[in-house]
Amino acid sequence: MGTFERGVERLRRCRVRRVGGRIVAEHRLVWEAHRGSIPEGMAIHHVNGDNRDNRIENLQLVTPAEHRHIHAGYELQDGVWHKRCRTCGQTKPLSEFYRYCYYPYDGAIPACKPCHRQACRDRQRALRDQRRSLCATGVKNDKAKGDRT
Ligand SMILES: [Zn+2]
Numbered sequence: 001m002g003t004f005e006r007g008v009e010r011l012r013r014c015r016v017r018r019v020g021g022r023i024v025a026e027h028r029l030v031w032e033a034h035r036g037s038i039p040e041g042m043a044i045h046h047v048n049g050d051n052r053d054n055r056i057e058n059l060q061l062v063t064p065a066e067h068r069h070i071h072a073g074y075e076l077q078d079g080v081w082h083k084r085c086r087t088c089g090q091t092k093p094l095s096e097f098y099r100y101c102y103y104p105y106d107g108a109i110p111a112c113k114p115c116h117r118q119a120c121r122d123r124q125r126a127l128r129d130q131r132r133s134l135c136a137t138g139v140k141n142d143k144a145k146g147d148r149t
């Protein structure tokens with residue numbers, strides 16, 4: 001019963017149909033009616049992102065890995081996964097992004113390599129300026145003290 005409820009919950013965002021007492025996602029039925037049976041383990045993706053739009057032209061057969069990539073905001077262009085840089089807004093191949101294991105999903109950071117390098121340089125410069133201004137005030141205080149004695 002528990003697993004049944006969870007299954008329904010998972011399917012709630014797309015249209016479902018009852019087939020012989022089983023609940024089946026409608027987009028899978030539409031796909032099978034047009035393109036034949038769905039290979040074991042494959043997923044059906046809604047191209048326009050609307051999980052209730054089950055027109056065959058809105059459906060795409062994908063592997064689970066491809067499906068995760070698509071929903072993580074990746075785009076497949078000429079067989080290479082691309083991602084949009086959050087800083088410059090350009091869509092670039094994944095190899096143009098540094099990866100850090102603590103970033104969610106696959107570790108690719110939101111900014112492309114050039115943007116990330118620029119951000120690092122800016123941060124270092126800001127730190128350097130901050131340190132320099134701290135030193136400067138320190139020197140001034142010392143001098144003030146020195147003048148008094
Ligand atoms: Zn999808």
Ligand SMILES: [Zn+2]
Pocket residue numbers: 085086087088089090111112113114115116
């Ligand atoms: Zn960028």
